[in-house]
Structure formats: structure tokens, C-alpha cells
Amino acid sequence: MENSLFLTFSSFLFVIHFVPLAASTPSYLSFLQCLSKHSHPSDHILSRVYTPNNSSYKSVLQHYIRNQRFNRSTTPKPDIIFTPLQESHVQVAVTCCRKTDKYLKIRSGGHDYEGISYVSNISFVLLDMSNLRSIDVDIQNETAWVQAGALLGELYYRIWEKSKVHAFPAGVCPTVGVGGHITGGGYGNLLRKYGLSVDNLIDAHIVDVHGRILNRGSMGEDLFWAIRGGCGASFGVISAYKLRLVKVPDVVTVFRVVRTLEETAIDIVYWWQFIAEKIDSNLFIRLALKPIDEKQKGTKTITATFVALFLGDSRELLSIMDRDFPQLGLHIEDCKEMSWIESELFWASFPNGTLPDALLNRKPGAKFLKRKSDYLQKPIPKDKLKSIFDKMIELGDTELVFNQYGGRMSEIPEWETPFPHRAGNIFKIQYAANWGKEGKEAENFYINQTRVLYNYMTPFVSKSPRCAYLNYRDLDIGVNHNGNNRYIEGRVYGLKYFKDNFNKLVKVKTLVDPDNFFWNEQSIPPLAA
Ligand SMILES: Cc1cc2nc3c(=O)[nH]c(=O)nc-3n(C[C@H](O)[C@H](O)[C@H](O)COP(=O)(O)OP(=O)(O)OC[C@H]3O[C@@H](n4cnc5c(N)ncnc54)[C@H](O)[C@@H]3O)c2cc1C
Ligand SMILES: *[C@@H]1O[C@H](CO)[C@@H](O)[C@H](O)[C@H]1NC(C)=O
Ligand SMILES: *[C@@H]1O[C@H](CO)[C@@H](O)[C@H](O)[C@H]1NC(C)=O
Ligand SMILES: *[C@@H]1O[C@H](CO)[C@@H](O)[C@H](O)[C@H]1NC(C)=O
Ligand SMILES: *[C@@H]1O[C@H](CO)[C@@H](O)[C@H](O)[C@H]1NC(C)=O
Ligand SMILES: *[C@@H]1O[C@H](CO)[C@@H](O)[C@H](O)[C@H]1NC(C)=O
Ligand SMILES: *[C@@H]1O[C@H](CO)[C@@H](O)[C@H](O)[C@H]1NC(C)=O
Ligand SMILES: *[C@@H]1O[C@H](CO)[C@@H](O)[C@H](O)[C@H]1NC(C)=O
Numbered sequence: 001m002e003n004s005l006f007l008t009f010s011s012f013l014f015v016i017h018f019v020p021l022a023a024s025t026p027s028y029l030s031f032l033q034c035l036s037k038h039s040h041p042s043d044h045i046l047s048r049v050y051t052p053n054n055s056s057y058k059s060v061l062q063h064y065i066r067n068q069r070f071n072r073s074t075t076p077k078p079d080i081i082f083t084p085l086q087e088s089h090v091q092v093a094v095t096c097c098r099k100t101d102k103y104l105k106i107r108s109g110g111h112d113y114e115g116i117s118y119v120s121n122i123s124f125v126l127l128d129m130s131n132l133r134s135i136d137v138d139i140q141n142e143t144a145w146v147q148a149g150a151l152l153g154e155l156y157y158r159i160w161e162k163s164k165v166h167a168f169p170a171g172v173c174p175t176v177g178v179g180g181h182i183t184g185g186g187y188g189n190l191l192r193k194y195g196l197s198v199d200n201l202i203d204a205h206i207v208d209v210h211g212r213i214l215n216r217g218s219m220g221e222d223l224f225w226a227i228r229g230g231c232g233a234s235f236g237v238i239s240a241y242k243l244r245l246v247k248v249p250d251v252v253t254v255f256r257v258v259r260t261l262e263e264t265a266i267d268i269v270y271w272w273q274f275i276a277e278k279i280d281s282n283l284f285i286r287l288a289l290k291p292i293d294e295k296q297k298g299t300k301t302i303t304a305t306f307v308a309l310f311l312g313d314s315r316e317l318l319s320i321m322d323r324d325f326p327q328l329g330l331h332i333e334d335c336k337e338m339s340w341i342e343s344e345l346f347w348a349s350f351p352n353g354t355l356p357d358a359l360l361n362r363k364p365g366a367k368f369l370k371r372k373s374d375y376l377q378k379p380i381p382k383d384k385l386k387s388i389f390d391k392m393i394e395l396g397d398t399e400l401v402f403n404q405y406g407g408r409m410s411e412i413p414e415w416e417t418p419f420p421h422r423a424g425n426i427f428k429i430q431y432a433a434n435w436g437k438e439g440k441e442a443e444n445f446y447i448n449q450t451r452v453l454y455n456y457m458t459p460f461v462s463k464s465p466r467c468a469y470l471n472y473r474d475l476d477i478g479v480n481h482n483g484n485n486r487y488i489e490g491r492v493y494g495l496k497y498f499k500d501n502f503n504k505l506v507k508v509k510t511l512v513d514p515d516n517f518f519w520n521e522q523s524i525p526p527l528a529a
Pocket of ligand 8: 395444448449452
């Protein structure tokens with residue numbers, strides 16, 4: 001043990017002291033030379049480059065860090081940050097990284113839960129897409145072209161400017177980046193009516209390993225299939241998406257109701273499992289289970305919060321709830337009617353009365369985060385639910401969020417897109433720990449909690465494979481080191497994220513990027529040549 005520690009430590013010194021000075025400095029300069037050589041002088045391409053000795057490097061890097069766990073002085077940093085202003089800059093970046101043997105990390109909104117868009121143990125160039133963020137909404141044709149660096153809130157705002165009865169099915173949090181979100185699947189409160197973001201994607205621009213810009217026609221249907229949920233970062237850099245907009249009514253209804261254990265939360269959650277998949281597809285209800293400390297009473301309990309979006313008015317909603325889910329005891333006073341854009345503000349937890357302009361704010365506050373995911377296919381018996389609640393109270397800080405499936409999700413075949421979690425799933429479960437305390441000790445404490453609860457849930461969730469949602473990135477379920485075992489390693493997390501679609505993703509990868517230039521810690525591996 002001591003011996004191996006010593007070895008690791010001395011090889012660490014070796015790496016620090018010798019490799020960068022000997023090898024990395026020239027390759028870094030040759031990267032800059034390559035950029036100049038492959039661009040027009042009037043492009044001033046070097047003005048898009050930040051090296052660690054540049055005074056803006058730190059703020060450019062931190063601007064799209066959305067998880068404090070990866071905002072430390074000890075977090076590995078990019079050798080170079082490159083911030084393209086146009087698609088041709090992306091082409092040059094890919095070409096020059098390849099020529100000078102540099103790994104490329106692609107970051108759009110920076111919301112990756114494990115930070116893999118901007119952190120790596122292997123030295124890399126960071127391609128920051130945040131300046132490529134135009135949004136072009138065509139209401140007549142019910143489509144929009146949106147560049148990768150735009151954020152979901154900006155997309156919703158630009159649609160709303162042109163129409164109050166159109167929307168796009170994607171996540172609730174307005175600062176999530178379009179770039180990573182859509183190609184990872186992308187779900188939000190319209191998923192039971194319209195499916196995922198990828199189910200409403202009609203075209204894209206991708207810069208491939210040869211530096212070419214391809215659209216749906218020129219990339220072909222297999223690659224277009226792969227980037228609809230398989231994560232584009234394994235295949236190229238997506239610079240823009242063409243979306244199919246969807247219709248929403250003038251008036252929608254929301255509610256947020258909270259039930260505690262004393263208010264029979266266990267019964268309500270128990271019954272919800274039997275109805276969730278089948279209930280009217282105009283309705284989406286998110287259920288969050290949260291352990292809370294009732295300090296004044298000196299007791300601990302669980303709150304079950306039901307948050308809903310209904311595509312219709314409150315009378316219709318109430319009649320559906322009375323008929324199909326009376327256990328919740330919803331009242332007309334719980335229901336609030338509003339426009340779709342107001343419902344987005346409500347879901348994003350803005351205070352009542354906030355104007356839609358709030359969706360244009362690019363900078364949220366950030367905490368330390370850890371997420372894991374599971375799929376629930378069979379209702380959990382009541383006594384087992386009770387034991388899960390007890391476990392959550394014992395652990396104290398990890399929340400479970402149940403996102404209802406069914407509706408449109410059950411109509412789309414598993415192989416239609418790489419995202420395979422369709423019919424037969426009642427809920428996707430998210431494990432969520434958020435904390436504000438600095439330090440490794442706190443981090444280990446909270447992350448360990450999520451893992452303990454995840455292990456506790458094993459008997460109740462999907463098996464062989466135990467499925468996971470790509471956009472809830474979780475390096476606990478496997479990491480790729482791009483060595484001789486890259487395929488074996490890739491299969492471990494690949495089957496969890498994609499089930500049998502993993503095999504087709506590998507085929508596409510082998511065709512379009514056989515040398516694995518577009519590698520990351522959880523990328524799709526090519527087959528060996
Ligand atoms: C607060 C919060 C709320 C969230 N809510 C939801 C939700 O409601 N629904 C949901 O589905 N998910 C949700 N997520 C997860 C989110 O969808 C993913 O983290 C998503 O990948 C974020 O995209 P990004 O561009 O912001 O992330 P980034 O960190 O920039 O990228 C994520 C991944 O995509 C790759 N990537 C990014 N841009 C490109 C590109 N242009 N071309 C190719 N590859 C690219 C990156 O390399 C990385 O692997 C949430 C995350 C957070 C932090
Ligand atoms: C930092 O980088 C930017 C962009 O490349 C450049 O314009 C600026 O002059 C650099 N500043 C310093 C101090 O090197
Ligand atoms: C800083 O980076 C520039 C390239 O942008 C390089 O020419 C210069 O030598 C570097 N300076 C130091 C002190 O490393
Ligand atoms: C990262 O740290 C800087 C201070 O160094 C701080 O200003 C910024 O808000 C932090 N960002 C996140 C996401 O923690
Ligand atoms: C990166 O290195 C750190 C420190 O050695 C290690 O804890 C971590 O697991 C590594 N990450 C990956 C993805 O290999
Ligand atoms: C709608 O799409 C058609 C064909 O795709 C195109 O010819 C037309 O110009 C578009 N309409 C508008 C208003 O742009
Ligand atoms: C917002 O607040 C106003 C005034 O307090 C109230 O009349 C209105 O019903 C509230 N709307 C919602 C959606 O809560
Ligand atoms: C993780 O948490 C569990 C339960 O609280 C505890 O028993 C265990 O020792 C912890 N493990 C680590 C590695 O901290």
C-alpha cells in the first residue's frame with residue numbers, strides 16, 4: 001500500500017516536472033500556429049484564445065462552471081480555451097486539435113453534472129460554444145434554428161416573443177445549455193404530450209472529425225440518429241439544431257402541493273405509482289421526496305411535493321384528478337391558470353409576478369451538486385416505500401425526484417432514437433444532493449449518501465441493465481480511459497444509458513470517428529480497427 005502510494009506520487013512528480021516543459025509547450029505553440037495558418041488574418045482568430053497566463057483565462061473558464069465541485073484550484077484546467085464566434089472557427093479548432101494531437105472538450109451551457117465538458121485528467125483544449133447563440137424562430141413553419149451556445153430560457157423567450165401558443169419540449173431550468181441538453185435527450189414538463197427534445201429535432205449542423213460542416217442530408221440518417229440522444233460529443237461538435245415547435249393552449253394550469261408523512265404521504269405516493277403512466281397525457285406531475293428537519297418539533301419527516309403542468313384549464317384538470325387521482329385531494333384553490341411562459345417561470349421557481357425577461361439571465365447561483373438516476377418499472381409495495389422513507393430520514397440530505405413517464409413517451413419505440421427508456425417505465429428517479437459547504441469532507445459525506453440510497457434502491461428499480469439517463473451524468477456507473485479496454489469500459493455505462501442502442505452507436509462511431517478523436521470520460525467507443 002505505502003509502496004504503491006509512493007510510486008504514484010513519484011510518477012506524479014515526473015509528469016508535472018518533465019512532460020509539460022518537454023512536450024506540451026511546443027505542441028501548444030504549434031496549436032496556435034495552426035489556428036493562424038488555417039484562418040483568414042481578418043478573423044483575428046488568436047483573439048479567441050485564452051492561455052493560463054492570460055488575465056481573462058480564469059473568468060472565461062469559470063463563466064460556465066455550474067457545479068462548485070469543479071471550481072477549485074485543484075480542479076484540472078484546460079491548456080487552452082478557445083471561444084469561437086462562427087462555425088468556421090469550430091472547423092479550425094477541430095482541424096488543429098487533430099493535427100497537434102490535443103484532446104478537445106466541448107462546452108455549451110456547462111451544466112454537465114460531472115463537469116466533463118470542462119474537466120479532465122488528460123490535458124485538453126476547451127472549446128467554449130457560448131458565443132454561438134443565435135436563435136431564429138419561424139412561427140409560420142413552426143420551426144426554429146438555435147445555435148448550441150443558446151440557453152433554454154433564451155429559446156423559450158424568443159419563441160414567446162413571436163407566439164404565445166408555441167413552445168419547445170425541453171428542460172425546466174432556464175440556464176441549461178441547448179448544446180448538451182438536446183443531444184443528451186432533453187426532457188421537461190411537456191414530455192408526456194410531445195416526448196423529448198430529440199423527438200422534435202428535424203435537422204442539425206455538426207462539425208465532424210475532418211472539419212466539415214454537415215447537415216442532416218450530408219451527415220446521413222445514421223449519424224443524425226446517433227446525435228439524437230447518444231451525445232454529440234462522441235461524434236463531432238454540434239453547432240446548431242433545427243427544432244419542431246409544438247402547440248400549447250392559451251391557458252395552462254399549474255399546482256404545487258405538499259404532503260407530509262402525517263398527511264398520509266406514503267399512501268398518496270403509493271397510489272401515484274399505479275396511475276402515473278396512464279393518466280391524461282396533457283398532465284405532467286413531478287414528485288419530489290425531501291427529508292426535512294422539523295427543528296421546532298425536534299422531529300424529522302419527509303415531504304412529498306407534487307408539481308404539475310396541465311395543458312388545459314383548472315376545471316378540466318380538477319375533473320381528471322378527482323376521477324383518477326383522488327388520493328392527492330387537489331382543490332380548485334391549489335390550481336393556478338396562466339400562460340405557458342408564466343408556467344415556465346413558475347416551474348423554474350421564480351416568484352409570482354416575475355417577468356419573462358428573467359429567462360434571459362445567463363448566470364445562476366451555483367452549489368455543490370451530485371446526481372444519480374434510475375428507472376422504476378414496477379410499483380414499490382407500501383411497506384417498502386415506508387422503509388425507503390425511513391432510510392432517507394436516516395441519511396438526511398438526499399432527495400428523490402420522480403419524473404412521470406407514459407403518454408407520448410410510451411408510443412415511441414425504444415430504437416427510434418438512442419434514448420431507450422420508453423414504454424414500461426413509470427418514473428425516472430433522480431437522486432439529488434445539493435450542498436454549500438466547501439471541502440472534501442463535506443463532498444465525501446454528501447456523495448456517499450447518494451450512493452448509499454442508490455444501493456438501497458437496487459431491489460426496486462430496473463435491472464440488467466440498471467438503466468440511467470445520460471443527461472444526469474454519473475461517473476459512478478463507469479469511466480472510459482481510452483486505453484486498450486475502451487470498448488469494454490464503454491459497454492459498462494453504454495448499456496445503462498442506451499440499452500441495445502449502444503451497439504448501433506458503436507457502429508456509427510466506428511464509421512465516423514474510428515480513431516476516437518472525440519473521446520470523453522463517457523463517450524461511445526469505436527471498435528478496434
Ligand atoms: C440545474 C440543472 C437542471 C437540469 N434540468 C434538466 C432537465 O430539466 N431536463 C434534462 O433533460 N436535463 C436537465 N439537466 C441536465 C442537462 O440537460 C445536462 O447537464 C446537459 O448536458 C446540459 O447541457 P449543457 O450544454 O448546459 O452542458 P455542457 O456541460 O456544456 O455539456 C454537457 C455534455 O454535452 C457535450 N456537449 C455540449 N455542447 C456540445 C456540442 N455543441 N456538441 C457536441 N457535444 C456537446 C459536452 O461535451 C458534455 O459531454 C439539468 C442540469 C442542471 C445542472
Ligand atoms: C488575453 O487573451 C485575449 C484573447 O486572446 C487577448 O485579446 C488579450 O490581449 C490577452 N491578454 C493578455 C494579458 O495576454
Ligand atoms: C503567455 O502565452 C503567450 C501565448 O499567448 C506566450 O507567447 C507567452 O510566452 C506566455 N507567457 C508566459 C509568461 O508564459
Ligand atoms: C467559482 O469561483 C469563483 C471565485 O473564484 C466565484 O466567483 C464563482 O461564483 C464560482 N462559481 C461557481 C459555479 O461556484
Ligand atoms: C481523475 O483523477 C482524480 C485524482 O487522481 C481521481 O480521483 C478521479 O477519479 C479521476 N477521474 C477520472 C474520470 O478518471
Ligand atoms: C417555410 O418552409 C418552406 C420550405 O421548407 C420555405 O420555402 C419557406 O420559405 C418557409 N417559410 C418561411 C416563412 O420562412
Ligand atoms: C400572483 O399574485 C397576485 C397578487 O398577489 C395574485 O392575484 C395572483 O393570483 C398570483 N398569481 C399566481 C399565479 O399565484
Ligand atoms: C457512507 O454512509 C454510510 C451511512 O451513513 C456509512 O455507514 C458509511 O460509513 C459511509 N461510507 C463512507 C465511505 O463514508
